[in-house]
Structure formats: structure tokens, C-alpha cells
Amino acid sequence: MEEQQHAHILVVDDEDRIRRLLRMYLEREGYEIEEAEDGESALEKALEGDYDLILLDLMLPGMDGIEVCRRLREEKATPVIMLTARGEEMNRVEGFEAGTDDYVVKPFSPREVVHRIKAVLRRSSATAFLSPEPEMHNVIVFPELVIDHDAHEVRAGEQSVSLTPKEYELLHYLARSPDKVFSREDLLRDVWQYEFFGDLRTVDTHIKRLREKLSRASEHAAEMIKTVWGVGYKLEVPKG
Structure with a gap:
């Protein structure tokens, strides 16, 4: 380091x-x-x-x-x-x-x-x-969305998407477990790595910004981030 x-x-x-x-x-x-x-x-x-x-x-x-x-x-x-x-x-x-x-x-x-x-x-x-923890799968590929973790690059459709570190980490966290629903509390604990004492809107704000940035490159990529009402969020893989 x-x-x-x-x-x-x-x-x-x-x-x-x-x-x-x-x-x-x-x-x-x-x-x-x-x-x-x-x-x-x-x-x-x-x-x-x-x-x-x-x-x-x-x-x-x-x-x-x-x-x-x-x-x-x-x-x-x-x-x-x-x-x-x-x-x-x-x-x-x-x-x-x-x-x-x-x-x-x-x-x-x-x-x-x-x-x-x-x-x-x-x-x-x-x-x-510089991260010392090696990733076993460094590139995550979905239709319309590619996350290259080694390069910390995100592509939606054919375009590169510029994300802040926290936006990138949130997207990568969801993408590692596609179709799994995470509560806001889960995301605050695991992505932010400490308690925000009830600032659950932090997650909502970052999800909103993430969708907006992805949608500028690909509406399909943005639509993969789903809200599960009353529970939280997930990254849903298109079927078929």
C-alpha cells in the first residue's frame, strides 16, 4: 500500500x-x-x-x-x-x-x-x-452491462460509464449476486462498512444516481437495477 x-x-x-x-x-x-x-x-x-x-x-x-x-x-x-x-x-x-x-x-x-x-x-x-484481495472473477458480463473489476471500468451498451468509487462499489456488490435482494440495511453495512444510524436515504440516493448514469448509456442496463418495494434492491438478469 x-x-x-x-x-x-x-x-x-x-x-x-x-x-x-x-x-x-x-x-x-x-x-x-x-x-x-x-x-x-x-x-x-x-x-x-x-x-x-x-x-x-x-x-x-x-x-x-x-x-x-x-x-x-x-x-x-x-x-x-x-x-x-x-x-x-x-x-x-x-x-x-x-x-x-x-x-x-x-x-x-x-x-x-x-x-x-x-x-x-x-x-x-x-x-x-492496489487492493491485496484477489478477485476470482474479475470481469462480470451481462447483456448490456460489463464490469471489469481489475480496471474498475463499467460499460453499458457500447459506452464507458464514469462512476464515483461508492457508486461503483454498490453496482459491483449487487452484480456479484445477481437476482438476490438486499435490504438497505444490508447495503449500508456491507458497502459502506459501518452504520449510518438510520440514513437509509443514502442508499436510495446512490441507486438513483447509478440508474441515471447507466441510463445515459443504456436504458436496458439501468433497468436491471430493480426496487423490491418494502425490502430493498437487486440486480436482475434479463431472462431469455
Whole structure:
């Protein structure tokens, strides 16, 4: 995992004290850190630079973190972890709808931030080839949908589909067990790997975004992701 330790991270927060604290801990882990103190400069850096992850405060002067993430997602799938204050549950839901991959609640433990960053980097398309767990079947093929896990590439119809790390992981998880129904709680536990304390809408939001992206390339691929009302979701393989 040595390459992961050299990941390039953009830390965005309007409080200099928090930026210094995060820089100290993250540089200690071997990460290369850049900083931004407002939404406008953060978006400019994120679009022009080549970052492996962005640590983004939700409440920023001018353009807030949600808008930064929303605009970033129009052009890039760079992993984003949002920093939010307690009591901002609706803002966190908005953040997931905008394309955030994870969030950390303030006041936070720097060790928790490091743990979340490592988890997201492991799942990200930019560093997935570093995963030490070999996949026995690295390419999953369905009619209209191909998932190449070695390359972390998804093709729907004849087109490549750009997904965020979390969207990709959710699709891959469903595709590994076609026709099996997973509850939202199952997906939160197994895909997100920790409890979200009732934020089940997180799953719904990611499913919605996943369908939208697939449908731009192939309606048939998007229609494979089925809602099982009152239970959860499954990836249904077309019959015949």
C-alpha cells in the first residue's frame, strides 16, 4: 500500500486551525496535502488538479461544500469526504445527492478521518489496483452491462460509464449476486462498512444516481437495477 500513502489530497476548510490539524495528521501518514479555504478556490483547484481525494467542509463562505461537490461531479469522479457538524442530517443527505462518497461529523477524531480516507482510497478507481484481495472473477458480463473489476471500468451498451468509487462499489456488490435482494440495511453495512444510524436515504440516493448514469448509456442496463418495494434492491438478469 505504499503508493496509497503518497495519495494527493485537497483539504478544504475555512478554519485555519482545522486545516493545520488535518495537514499534520495526514502528512504523518505520508499523504501529499494541498489546502483551500473557500468553495470557489476549492472548485478551481479540484477541476484543474489531479487529486486522489478531497476532504471538503460542508459549511464554507460563498459556495458551500454541497455546491462544490455538485459542480465537481459534472466533470470528475474524484472521491469526496464531507466534513459536517452535528445536527446537519439534511445537509448530509443533500451531500450524498450531490455525489459525496462519505462524511465525517465534527468534532472529529483525526484518527477517524485517517481511517475513512484509507477506506475510500482503497475503494477508489484510482487506487483499486492496489487492493491485496484477489478477485476470482474479475470481469462480470451481462447483456448490456460489463464490469471489469481489475480496471474498475463499467460499460453499458457500447459506452464507458464514469462512476464515483461508492457508486461503483454498490453496482459491483449487487452484480456479484445477481437476482438476490438486499435490504438497505444490508447495503449500508456491507458497502459502506459501518452504520449510518438510520440514513437509509443514502442508499436510495446512490441507486438513483447509478440508474441515471447507466441510463445515459443504456436504458436496458439501468433497468436491471430493480426496487423490491418494502425490502430493498437487486440486480436482475434479463431472462431469455
